[in-house]
Structure formats: structure tokens, C-alpha cells
Amino acid sequence: MSGHNDHNAQETTPAQVGGHGGHDDHGAHGTMTLTLIVWRQPNADAPGRMETYVAKGITEHHSFLEMLDVVNEDLIKTGKEPIVFDHDCREGICGMCSQVINGVPHGGQERTTVCQLHMRKFKNGDTIYIEPWRAKAFPIVKDLIVDREGLEKIMQAGGYTSVHTGGAPDANATPIPKPIAEYAMDAAECIGCGACVAACPNGSAMLFTSAKVAQFAALPQGQVEAAERVKAMVQALQDCGFGNCSNHYECQAACPKGINVQFIAHLNREYVKALFK
Amino acid sequence: MILDGKCPTGPIEKSWDKHRFDMKLVNPSNKRKYKILVVGTGLAGGAAAASLGELGYNVEAFCYQDSPRRAHSIAAQGGINAAKNYPNDGDSIQRLFYDTIKGGDFRAREADVWRLAQVSNNIIDQCVAQGVPFGRDYAGYLDNRSFGGAQVSRTFFSRGQTGQQLLLGAYSALSRQIKAGTVKMFSRTEMLDLVVVDGEAKGITVRDLITGEIRVHTGDAVLLCTGGYVNVFYLSTNAMGCSVTANWAAVKKGALMANPCYTQIHPTCIPQAGDYQSKLTLMSESLRNDGRCWVPKKAEDCGKVPGSIPEADRDYYLERKYPSFGNLAPRDIASRAAKEQCDDGRGVGPGGRGVYLDFADSIQRLGEHTIRERYGNLFEMYERITDENGYKTPMRIYPAPHYAMGGLWVDYNLMSNVPGLFVLGEANFSVHGANRLGASALMQGLADGYFVIPNTVAHYLAQTKPGVVKAEHAECKKSIQDVKDRANKFLNINGKKTVTEFMRELGTCMWENVGMARTEKSLTTAIEKIPGIREEFWKNVKVTGTGAELNQQLENAGRTADFLEFAEMLSRDALHRNESCGGHFRVEYQYDDGEAKRNDADFCYVGAWEYKGVGKEPELHKEPLKFENIHLAVRSYK
Ligand SMILES: Cc1cc2nc3c(=O)[nH]c(=O)nc-3n(C[C@H](O)[C@H](O)[C@H](O)COP(=O)(O)OP(=O)(O)OC[C@H]3O[C@@H](n4cnc5c(N)ncnc54)[C@H](O)[C@@H]3O)c2cc1C
Ligand code: SF4
Ligand code: FES
Numbered sequence A: 001m002s003g004h005n006d007h008n009a010q011e012t013t014p015a016q017v018g019g020h021g022g023h024d025d026h027g028a029h030g031t032m033t034l035t036l037i038v039w040r041q042p043n044a045d046a047p048g049r050m051e052t053y054v055a056k057g058i059t060e061h062h063s064f065l066e067m068l069d070v071v072n073e074d075l076i077k078t079g080k081e082p083i084v085f086d087h088d089c090r091e092g093i094c095g096m097c098s099q100v101i102n103g104v105p106h107g108g109q110e111r112t113t114v115c116q117l118h119m120r121k122f123k124n125g126d127t128i129y130i131e132p133w134r135a136k137a138f139p140i141v142k143d144l145i146v147d148r149e150g151l152e153k154i155m156q157a158g159g160y161t162s163v164h165t166g167g168a169p170d171a172n173a174t175p176i177p178k179p180i181a182e183y184a185m186d187a188a189e190c191i192g193c194g195a196c197v198a199a200c201p202n203g204s205a206m207l208f209t210s211a212k213v214a215q216f217a218a219l220p221q222g223q224v225e226a227a228e229r230v231k232a233m234v235q236a237l238q239d240c241g242f243g244n245c246s247n248h249y250e251c252q253a254a255c256p257k258g259i260n261v262q263f264i265a266h267l268n269r270e271y272v273k274a275l276f277k
Numbered sequence B: 001m002i003l004d005g006k007c008p009t010g011p012i013e014k015s016w017d018k019h020r021f022d023m024k025l026v027n028p029s030n031k032r033k034y035k036i037l038v039v040g041t042g043l044a045g046g047a048a049a050a051s052l053g054e055l056g057y058n059v060e061a062f063c064y065q066d067s068p069r070r071a072h073s074i075a076a077q078g079g080i081n082a083a084k085n086y087p088n089d090g091d092s093i094q095r096l097f098y099d100t101i102k103g104g105d106f107r108a109r110e111a112d113v114w115r116l117a118q119v120s121n122n123i124i125d126q127c128v129a130q131g132v133p134f135g136r137d138y139a140g141y142l143d144n145r146s147f148g149g150a151q152v153s154r155t156f157f158s159r160g161q162t163g164q165q166l167l168l169g170a171y172s173a174l175s176r177q178i179k180a181g182t183v184k185m186f187s188r189t190e191m192l193d194l195v196v197v198d199g200e201a202k203g204i205t206v207r208d209l210i211t212g213e214i215r216v217h218t219g220d221a222v223l224l225c226t227g228g229y230v231n232v233f234y235l236s237t238n239a240m241g242c243s244v245t246a247n248w249a250a251v252k253k254g255a256l257m258a259n260p261c262y263t264q265i266h267p268t269c270i271p272q273a274g275d276y277q278s279k280l281t282l283m284s285e286s287l288r289n290d291g292r293c294w295v296p297k298k299a300e301d302c303g304k305v306p307g308s309i310p311e312a313d314r315d316y317y318l319e320r321k322y323p324s325f326g327n328l329a330p331r332d333i334a335s336r337a338a339k340e341q342c343d344d345g346r347g348v349g350p351g352g353r354g355v356y357l358d359f360a361d362s363i364q365r366l367g368e369h370t371i372r373e374r375y376g377n378l379f380e381m382y383e384r385i386t387d388e389n390g391y392k393t394p395m396r397i398y399p400a401p402h403y404a405m406g407g408l409w410v411d412y413n414l415m416s417n418v419p420g421l422f423v424l425g426e427a428n429f430s431v432h433g434a435n436r437l438g439a440s441a442l443m444q445g446l447a448d449g450y451f452v453i454p455n456t457v458a459h460y461l462a463q464t465k466p467g468v469v470k471a472e473h474a475e476c477k478k479s480i481q482d483v484k485d486r487a488n489k490f491l492n493i494n495g496k497k498t499v500t501e502f503m504r505e506l507g508t509c510m511w512e513n514v515g516m517a518r519t520e521k522s523l524t525t526a527i528e529k530i531p532g533i534r535e536e537f538w539k540n541v542k543v544t545g546t547g548a549e550l551n552q553q554l555e556n557a558g559r560t561a562d563f564l565e566f567a568e569m570l571s572r573d574a575l576h577r578n579e580s581c582g583g584h585f586r587v588e589y590q591y592d593d594g595e596a597k598r599n600d601a602d603f604c605y606v607g608a609w610e611y612k613g614v615g616k617e618p619e620l621h622k623e624p625l626k627f628e629n630i631h632l633a634v635r636s637y638k
Helices: A007-011 A014-019 A064-077 A149-158 A178-188 A195-199 A206-218 A226-239 A250-254 A262-275 B012-022 B043-055 B093-103 B110-130 B162-180 B245-252 B285-289 B317-321 B331-346 B360-366 B368-386 B441-461 B474-493 B499-514 B520-540 B552-576
Strands: A032-040 A049-058 A127-131 A140-142 B035-039 B058-062 B183-186 B189-197 B200-208 B214-218 B221-224 B263-269 B292-296 B355-358 B395-404 B421-423 B605-610 B619-624
Touching: A049 A064, A064 B499, A149 A206, A149 A226, A149 B162, A178 A206, A178 B162, A195 A206, A195 A250, A206 A226, A206 A250, A206 A262, A226 A262, B012 B110, B035 B043, B035 B200, B043 B058, B043 B162, B043 B183, B043 B441, B058 B189, B093 B110, B110 B162, B110 B441, B162 B183, B162 B441, B189 B214, B189 B245, B189 B474, B189 B552, B200 B221, B200 B474, B214 B474, B221 B245, B221 B441, B245 B421, B245 B552, B263 B285, B263 B331, B285 B368, B292 B317, B292 B331, B317 B331, B331 B355, B331 B395, B360 B368, B368 B395, B421 B441, B474 B520, B474 B552, B499 B520, B499 B552, B520 B552, B552 B605
Parallel strands: A032 A127, B035 B058, B035 B221, B058 B183, B221 B421
Antiparallel strands: A032 A049, B189 B200, B200 B214, B263 B395, B292 B355, B355 B395, B605 B619
């Protein structure tokens, strides 16, 4: 921990923060002061380290990212480099935000992305550890930003049906029973954030891959190419340096969209089928 | 200059088919000789890049996110329209055409809207073939719902994530082309300038957001598919990175900006809670099917617990003012009415900027279970953000900027007035007129990308020699230098205020003066104030770090600088348009009952602005609009 050369950190030590008030005395109108211990790394090649910052004047209505915005505004004004992190929609759907908070990808609130996590889940005086996704296949770009190109490569390997624009038959030509459509939709809800990879002890992208494989394998449109697809996507997964799945189920626990590990079982079935084709 | 939309003549039913036949084609073996630059990979750009790659063109595609799958199209919840008439309730291309023209308050081109309605059906076929899991009924056929402004059920949906599923469809088609090598994808790359050589668009200058490298990509045509600009109001329902930057770069190189004052305000958003707030969250409009809007009659009741305010002291203002539509009044009307209550000092919640959306009656009538089934995910979303339980206490809502109907001017071929520069999706101005009906933006993005541009870009390329301009060209070098100079300028100001502070200041000024209801006075105020904010920005902004690295402050500084110029043009457009229509409401022009008063005699045209330099008054060009198939009529929702 080497935050002591930081200006903000010197203003208030964590001990003082705790002394500001008990854990329960911030009502609707009170504000919180928090100690943040954040991974800082200028670029992919430079060494990284944890730095300490203080977040002041935070209300329970701040989202987690808005709390970081407040800290960053202070840093900029004092001429320091703000903490960089990925984000865009800030409503839990684009899959861009990616932070490990107190050891848990997306911060551990069930089915919630970092951008939808609110500060009411924290208490005045808390110390919060903030780190980037960690996985061999996700190199760090800067601070909390990682490179998720591996997920793109998996998609490019076979995450599509080979339809050409304009030649498609009428949409109702092939009825799809509601339960199958619902199953496909359950799988399709994956936002490609990569939390499953970050949560997995092996850094496996199996949950992500399985969701796409299962979606297409369930639908008549996708079945035609099912065998090639599953083989190509699993191959890409290995080529990109993602680990193997050894059934820890940490992925499902971390997934903000509740993607179910049943899809991994489905992928495995498809894979075995494909090998015998 | 009178602008020519180059719309086909003759019967409207045949217009697109005839036009398609009349256009020139590019020989299949020649296609790969042409390079097309596609900026933006949302629904419009993703679909365009995939389709053009498939046809055999050499495509380079760009987006500022780390993956094309994260474009803001991902956030659309409600659905996408098409004239399939699957429910057999009388829908047709003609009816979708009619509803869209009328809903847009007669400020869109007939031919463009007809084409949109015509190809809407192909979109659904295409998406289903891609494996988009649309909602289905038990027999396995596609399910439809109805949506604002239409009396037929023509909206296709994938739960509350339609935009996500459509974008993933386009993204998978794009991924296939990337793999095939026809499309080269450049993520985390932001377009900062347009290269125009001898009057034609021949390249773009970009910044690699990771390394900071500034470089030019040359091509034979440039497609801007860069989305909307409503972040000019600072707080909006758009993603944080949405900007006017690419469009503004084109404007500075001669492209015309059409109807910028048509901005849509969405009535059912979660109100702002504090100054730190970074965005506003939209909740589906369907909530107004069962929720009743009200505010306390007496200002002194506003701070009270809503349940303690007796019926007699509540003002159900929409039901009072619009008895036949009530809580289901269209977006612009419901939004304005909410603001009026708040301006009158009767708003609720933080800062008095909110009205109640109350489900108590419908819960009593239908049971909590039914309401939970219908809107459960929205109640959950509301609770996550506000920590309030909408089943127990009324939700609070407030209107928020949501969508840009204005954008770069394009002709029927989606080509701007700069030859070779095409504009697709929300970035252009074409089909929505002054007001966009629900579920039609997704339709437009995909229509433009899958079905229009593959035809129209060919017509242009067939008359163009490929590969004329190379990166060594003087214009390319100049563009690189300009972009570098600007970045250095930001980095060297070393002032006292952050970029966000300036953006917030601009946004507040825009929302207060150019927001939902505009007056000559408020608009003049904005036009006077904006240059001051802009000047201070260039003297007093603080951007840390360097240009040769990932630098989010630098990115934001550029976007803010562009908004600071664009905002003035938007305000001027609103000031010149002495009428009220759709999303543009001028307080001076209304009927006694508060309805918007359109002025067809004087303003039935597209207002397209030519940039004349920073702080200089832009020049207005007009494209007259003709309504030959649908008669101009007053929009009434009484
Ligand atoms: C919350 C919300 C809900 C909505 N719900 C609906 C709905 O239910 N139905 C409906 O029809 N419409 C809806 N809309 C509107 C609709 O989603 C959008 O209008 C539409 O998706 C825009 O698509 P697009 O492809 O034009 O732009 P976008 O999807 O915004 O894509 C823009 C692309 O441009 C890129 N880009 C931008 N600037 C640059 C630059 N300078 N350099 C490089 N790349 C750049 C981005 O990276 C991105 O790839 C909704 C909108 C919002 C905000
Ligand atoms: S499976 Fe879940 S955790 Fe993994 S990428 Fe998809 S949404 Fe994120
Ligand atoms: S910022 Fe889009 S999911 Fe969090």
C-alpha cells in the first residue's frame, strides 16, 4: 500500500475517517466519507500499485461511478491524474464498466453492474478496494481498464448465423415455440462484460461462450451451423488464453445478468456432439 | 440556395423500387477496390458495415467503445416497429407511413418515410434469420405490442431489451465479416476530423484512444453513423460518450446541419437527485398505461408524504387538461405538462423537479401481482436507483432529453451536401420530422444500414474512381496538424475548472432556456450566454496528463468544445422557427388550450444551417417540404 505520497490521502487518514461518525449516523441528509484503495497503473507495461484516496461528501444516492467522478474532479483540480475506468451507458446494459470491488466483480450486489451499484450499499467510514478485472486473457490497459479483445475473437470465431442481408424468408415462416424463444432469450441477455472471466479462478470465458452457443443451438436458425460453431468458439477461447472451466460456478455468482451455468452444460453437450460429427 | 432532396417522382408506392432500379451498380469484381469508412457501429453503422462487407467492399469501421456491441443502441428497451400486420388488425405500409408523417408533425419528407415503412418488414425477417430472440406467442409466431402514437400492434420486442438484441444481431453479422476479412474494425478510436478533397469526403482523422496516435484513414466514401447529440443538455438518457463531435467535424467542413432544434424529451425518466449526477435513466413509457400522474394542489404540501395528501388536494393534471388521452398523452405534451407543474412550484422530490406516477389505484383494481407482472423490472430499476418502493409509495418521474430528430442534412440517398459523405441513423435528420414516435428509431437505424445504403452508396461509387486520395495528401497532413494543435491547446491551458464543470454549465443553460418550452427571450438569453461559457472554457479549462496516452479528460474536452459551438446553432434554429411543432415548443405559438401551434404557411421546410465560423451567425438554407399523399392536418390529442 503506497498511498501516502498522495495529497488527498494526507488530508484525512483512514483512522480519522472512522472517527467522523458512527456507521449509522448518515441519514438521508448526511454524507459519507470513504477510503478508497485503488489499483493505479499508467499503462500495460508499467508496474501497478494500490493507492489510497478519500471520497468525501458522498450521499447514498450517488452511484458507485458517480462517487468516483467526485474523487476524480478533486484529483484534476489538484493537478493529479484522475482514476480511469471504463463506462458508457451507466444503466447496466452496455457491459463497458468493469471493476472488482472488495474482491468481487461488479461489487457483489446480486445481478448488478458497477454502474448500477449505489453508495447506500456502503457505510460512512468504509474502506473500499477497487481493482480491474484480473485474468491472463485481459491485459491491463490503464488503471481499471482492461483489454477484452479476447471476447471479440470468440464471437468472430462463430458467434453468428451465416445469413446474408436481404435474402431472409418471412419471419413467421419458421415458428419457434415460446419456451425455446424464452430459453434463447435467457442466454442472449449476456452483456459481454467479462465479469465471469474475472470471477473464475481459471480465468475461463466459458459462461460467456456458452451463452452464445446455447442461444443459437436452441434456435432453428442457428442449428444448421451448430457443430462448426461450438468447435470454433471453444478453439478461440483456448487460443486467447482463457482457462478451462472446472465447475467453480463463481461466474454465475458474479454475472450481472444472471446467466445460468446450465448453458455451460449445454455447451458441453454441443461440443461432445460436434466431436462425433 | 434551395436544397434538393433528390426524391423520386411518380406514385409514392413505387418510388423506392423505381429509384433502386434507376441507380447505378458497381460490378462485383470492382467492389473490393473501393474502401468505405464507417464511423460508428451501433444499429446503423453495424448493419451498414456488415452489409457492405458482405457485398465485397473493403470496409473500415470505427467506434469509441472497446467493442461495437456497446454502442448506445444497446440501451433501447421498448421495441421496433414494422408493418407486418401479423395481428391482422389492419396495419399496412400505407398506415405506418401515415402515422409516422403525422406523428412527426409534418416536418419529414414523404418519400423517405415511405421507404422506411416499406423496408421495415425486411428488417424483422433479417433479424429473425440472425437469431434475434423476439417475443413469441405459444403457437411460436412473433408477438406484437402497441406503442405510443399508433392504434395497431406493430411493435416487435425482445423482453425489455430490444435494442440490445437487435444490436447483437448486427454485431454478430459484423463479427462474421471481420473474421472474413472484409471489415477491419478499429475500436477505441474516435473520429475528430473529416478530410475533404476537391469538395468530396475522402477520409477521416482519428485518435487512437489508447496510444493517443493521431492518424488519417482515407477512403472513397465516408459513412457517419455516430448517433445523437442530446448530451448537449448534459444530463440525458444517452450514454456518457454520446457526442456531436463527428457531426460537428463534418459541419465545419461544409456539411449542413438540419433541424437541430428538434430534440425529444421523454416524460418518464427518474428525476435528478443531486449535482453530482451523471445521467438520467429512462423508464419505459408503458408505465403510463396504469400509472396516474399528479402533483399536490398546494405548494406547501409538496414536502409531505404523498399518502398523507387527501384526494381533494391532488391535481391529476393530465386527466384534467387532456380528458380523452389523460395519462397517455403523447411524449411532448406529457413532458411539458410536468414541467409546468414544477415551474408552478408544485413539483415533488429533490429540488422540486418531479411529479408523482401513482399506481395505488391500479394496484387496488388489478392487484399488486398484475402490476408486478406487467412492470416488475421497471419497479426494480426504480428502487435500485432511488431506494423507494413504487408499489408502496408513488414513483417520481421527470422529463429528460432523449433523442435527436435533427442531424446532418441528407438527400434521399442518405448523402449529405458534401459528396461522398453519407449519414445514417440518429446522426441524420431524415425521417422523424419534429417528433419521433416510439419504436421507430431502431427501425430507421437498421433500414438505413441493411437496406438503403448498400444501394445508394453504390450509385455514388460507380461514378467515382477508387483510391484517389492517399494519406500523404496535403489535406490529410493539414487535418492531422489541426487535430494535434487542438489537443495541445487543451493540454496547455492549465486553468482552474474541470471539463465536467463546463459541460454542466452549458447543459444547465441549454435545459433552462432551450429545453422543453422555449421563448424568444429564453433563446436569446442562451445565444448570449453560450459564447461566454465557450470563451471561459478556452481560457480556464484544466486537462491533466498528455496526448500520447489514454486520456479521458482530453476526450471529454474535445466533445465539450464541440458541444459549446453546436449549442449556439441549435439555439439559433429554435429562435428562427416561429412556430411550435413536435419536440419544438415555442411558448408564443400555442392555441388557447395549450396545444402546439404549427405554422405551415411559413415553416413547412427543413431548416439546414451552414457553418460560418465560431461565434459567427450560420446561414440558413431551406428545403421546402411537399405533402402530396397525406394532407397537412392539425395534430390534436384532446
Ligand atoms: C434509453 C433509450 C431507450 C430507447 N428506446 C428505444 C426504443 O424502444 N425504440 C426505438 O426505436 N428507439 C429507442 N431509442 C432510440 C434508439 O436507441 C437510438 O436512436 C438508436 O439506437 C441510435 O442508433 P445509431 O446507430 O444511430 O447510433 P448509436 O447506437 O448511438 O451508435 C453510435 C456509434 O457511433 C460511434 N461514435 C460516435 N461518435 C464517434 C466518433 N466521434 N468517433 C468514432 N465513433 C463514434 C459510437 O461508438 C457508436 O458505435 C432509445 C434510446 C435511448 C437512449
Ligand atoms: S456471462 Fe454474465 S458475467 Fe459473463 S460476460 Fe456475460 S453478462 Fe458478463
Ligand atoms: S456502464 Fe454500461 S453496463 Fe455499466
